[in-house]
Amino acid sequence: MFDQDIAPHVIEFGPGDADLAVVCNMHGDEPTGARAIHRILEPSPEFERAVKFIVANPPASISNHRSLDVDMNRVFPGDPEADERERRLAAQLVTETANCDTVSFHTTHSTNEPVAFVSEGDPRALEIVSQLPITYVVNEASVVDGSFCSTGQVVSIEAGKVQQPNATAKAEMLIRAFLDNEGAVSEEPPMHAPVTNYFELYDKVDKPSGDESYELLARNFERVEEGEAYAKSKKGFLLADEPFVPILMSQSGYGEIFGYRGQKVGESVEDAKEAWLDEEK
Template sequence: MFGERAEVDATVLGDGDPDLAVVGGIHGDEPSGVRAIRHVLDTEPDLERAVKFVVANPPAGVAHRRYLDVDMNRVFPGDPDSPDRERRLAAQLADEIGGSIVLSLHSTHSSTNPIAFVSGKHPDAQAVAARLPVEHVVNHDPVVDGAFTSCKRVVSVEVGRQLTDAATTNATKLVRSFLRMTDALPDEPTTGSPDFHTLTGSVEKPADAEDPQLLVDNFREVSEGTTYATTSDAEFVADDSFYPILMSETGYDHIFGYRGRRAGDSLQEARAAWGTPLAGDE
């Protein structure tokens, strides 16, 4: 249907040149962000500043697949001349957003509650994430290469469990909170008081694991020596303490998810831990 001419789908609401953007559908099997965007567009909000709404990977969405050629959320800033659709789409998306402040919407197998992800290099994105109605903000720079958050001023949020109505509801609420906190919509936004973490590595899972069972909760510290997961023929014991992040039985083929460490209870503490540059020094 899309062939070699796959393009991102962008719509602008409001007057002027947009410097805000909401992005959904980087992964085609995570429809909650796209549904939230469509819901907001259908309500035709009277925006007080221009906002660009972008469906990032229409071909994968139509196919109901995470990606068609390569994982789009691992190849930013992309390549407009690549034979891979997602690399070309990543380049288009980076060009579409320019220097905008961006809310990017994803979903997960691991949590019903929204979780924000940022780069430790970009203070503007961190400031937005710290005000969103989320419980946790995570810097994934040490582990994840080529994510959309590597572009300046991008906050990615896992809005809830994949393919659930609750995730779409959460995504819609987050979009409206984002638009309110950036003065695109009137009224006070719903804000949060998150804690802050840093990804430090992945938690491996055998590819042929049978009946995997996760025995710990995300964002609750696992002590050294604790059995954190089992399969039909193995137990997995922590070599040292860590915080589980995005861990689940079925979310990934070869890992349970990720391990992390706590970076602080405030944005100031997190920035000190992450070595974030001062605003304007990006």
């Protein structure tokens, strides 16, 4: 079949062997990261360290579909022998980014403000994200399986809403910050970083089935108190049975769930390390 030899598309700039990577288009209908990379590469900047720029899922991108066979961001570390194309692509991406500090770009239905995701227990991922100008960092490990972050020194970033031009500008700003922090491109003084808040996911928020009339009331990253309504429908209000911080919640982003419940762990990378890294290891 024509698609048997599909692979992530990789271009490399700069001297030496790359140990930095910028990944886009894991979901084929999220062109934001690719547009941001194009803006950065267009003026042919000079790279002082080698960087790989990777289109993770070229066949889905060409057809403008989120996925062809399975959600690529749920099948890591992948399988080079699998029938599903995304499992094969995931395995290739892991090989391609092995030992690279990596940022991977997505867009979402839920929030305009960029959100970074890391997996618990990778100190390098925390170092990378702590230097980025980003307000929200979320550890997704306890709720999400098989994401790209789970493979190591990888930070996944939801740059903003799908197809919104300012999501491209935010992705571009974050890629530039990453390249500058890592010494790959020095062109601008370091940007002022906002206070970064660290959260962890601990559960999903299910949508009740058989009723499509729900309206979401909760706002992402604004804590919902016990007894507070977080959604309403013709049948009434959905009330929180315990306090939680809504994360990636939207009416239409997912089929079965609104999004996730989280809790805040702190406002510094030290707080996050204390909560997430096992110092004994």
